[in-house]
Amino acid sequence: MAHMADVYIIGSYSTRFQKWPDKSFKDLTREAYLGVLGDSGLDDGSDIEIAYFGNCGLGTWGQPCIRGQVCFTPLVRDGLFPERVPMVNVEDACATSSVAMNGAWKDILSGQSHLALAMGVEKTYVPGDPARTMELFAGGIDQLDPGEWQAHYRQQGEAAGKPFETGPGRTIFMDTYAMQASHHMRKWGTTQEQIAIGAAKNHNNGALNPLAQYQFEMSVDEVLADREVSHPLTRSMCAPIGDGAAAAILCSADYLRNLPSDVQSRAVKVKASALSGGKYRSLDEPGLTKIAADKAYAMAGISPADIDVAEVHDATSFCEIYQVEMMGFCEIGAGGKFVGDGHTMLDGKIPVNTSGGLVSKGHPVGATGLSMIYELVAQLRGEAGARQVDGARLALAENGGGVMGMEEAAACITILEKDS
């Protein structure tokens, strides 16, 4: 590393995740922008030098290009967002807005800006037209030559004892995760009940989160008795369809130095932001998130045991079991027992998905990564209310996107730190 200056988050915001048929992309952008600006303590946005805008689905809404510029047009017109700010539109499927934040971080690190905005905005719910929603999700897998991954899935599904199914009404994402879960159960003795324990824990956390899409408690039995999506996954183990926006404002150490002390005292340091790419992986190889996490730990100069609180990408509750292994919170293969024994609960060894995670907080694709950052910033500031993890000082977010072959196509790991 040639150069590692400090970069800070001074503002973060998330809308409630929900089906928002009456809110436009511009409405969600406005709420997230004014929210993050307010949280940052800045008088206005006039110092913002660049914006990284994350979105996956605007093409299906008729706006394939200059998405950020279009969504910010009313804010510029109303004098709320400065003119001439460059906007870089980024996309990495469900990892989109973490990658947007990675861009803002590098922009500052590279000395090109002192104050940068990262935002993710998404609407996945299309009233009366579920096929449009499915089209968006299908875009996260190779549609140009589907034969290649289908062959891989058939072969891996056989090895996992979970034959690959495809067809109308089936979501590839959930089937993929179900295959991975089946393999894990067969190889490591993970149980469906352990998966349900993680799901129930996240629903119970979500019940404490005013921004969660689902704010109701669930018992393990209720999770197990819910409608099956793809065995062993039931509906309440799977992230719902929804809309939302989340944002963060990042600044350089030089910029932070000149801010009022109450703003400085709420600032959170970005200790690491690391990316990795996916591949056609066999189910027995460690995944891309482990590679990105190892990079992030090295960058931060810490080990997994140092992390106080984490958000991981539980597109299904099996993912939480898998990701606590990849993040190094437990041994590989021990994730089922680790979650099943309650170590990821609010009062556990390492509280995971205090927000409710994707299954309860919701998962509007391109907004999800920055909503994880929002939750962790709240935790590190001690502002997480009923979900607060006492004395949290180091936090990790794991965000993956797309489907490559038995794993995501993109992953971003972020490590945040709060100086006492």
Added chain:
Amino acid sequence: MAHMADVYIIGSYSTRFQKWPDKSFKDLTREAYLGVLGDSGLDDGSDIEIAYFGNCGLGTWGQPCIRGQVCFTPLVRDGLFPERVPMVNVEDACATSSVAMNGAWKDILSGQSHLALAMGVEKTYVPGDPARTMELFAGGIDQLDPGEWQAHYRQQGEAAGKPFETGPGRTIFMDTYAMQASHHMRKWGTTQEQIAIGAAKNHNNGALNPLAQYQFEMSVDEVLADREVSHPLTRSMCAPIGDGAAAAILCSADYLRNLPSDVQSRAVKVKASALSGGKYRSLDEPGLTKIAADKAYAMAGISPADIDVAEVHDATSFCEIYQVEMMGFCEIGAGGKFVGDGHTMLDGKIPVNTSGGLVSKGHPVGATGLSMIYELVAQLRGEAGARQVDGARLALAENGGGVMGMEEAAACITILEKDS
């Protein structure tokens, strides 16, 4: 600027721009990747740490997400591209691949990588389905609330003496440029013949470029006699529809130091890369490209008079007149005379669009920016053949994207330098 390390381009490549109905996105990606790798002198791509992938239209081809990952799948499978390389998908309409290169540059500048790939790939030609092509181009303007820019265009069109037209078969882009041209003619005395002189010059340059979509000479009279697209613009003053890919490999000074001397001797330094955003501008205000150019000149520590050769975004030949003003090659208002007097010709004061520019070389949206870089790298290396500008040492690329309100929504200015 906290930190300005040197970043170099060691490889660049462009496919021929053309209508390529028989080449897939993956075919174009493969050609551009193997081409840029070959040009870089690297034995293989194993040191590549990150890729920034630019594309605008893949959503209309059924692949809205993880575009780069999907396009590189066969290269990874064949062992030609390393596994686990993160890919950041970026989009800024016609400025897309310059923004991809800006991302690769910042990645290295920020100390996160030593070797980074930037690529732009596009297919805009859909055989038998021109409406699909039009849908892609329409995506570069606000489709969520078209009333806002239409009102602005009506008002500005009136001021320009060129009433705003819209309707089936009309391309907003060309009508916008025609309004800007009409305003310039009325205010500064620019003539249609001066626009045609620039167009003919670019077609004559394109005739010398084996990668140009149109490789035939045109006289000023032929340009003027061509079919009218939107007065004062005729067809040969407008960029054609086509497909293609272009790429660059960037590295840090540390990485370059360990490469063979013949690779080092062909390396080109990135002196500056600057972005700006667009706004609902009145035709009398200077545009976003001037703002980005001023930033780039300051970053490079040079003035416009230092530039030896430039590529500017002549989506229409009026743009070349306008952009030589914005780049500071002549006074504001004097662009018509500057181009008309031949100062942008191959043997002129400041040769512009030696490649043939967008009107002759072609303009596959998301690939265009990196094709400009390809041309300028060839010029700086003295490898531009019949188009060579003797002794070129400093080069500038101006690339704009989208339509905001009488200007682009995004602009990127790149300045390159070849040490002798």
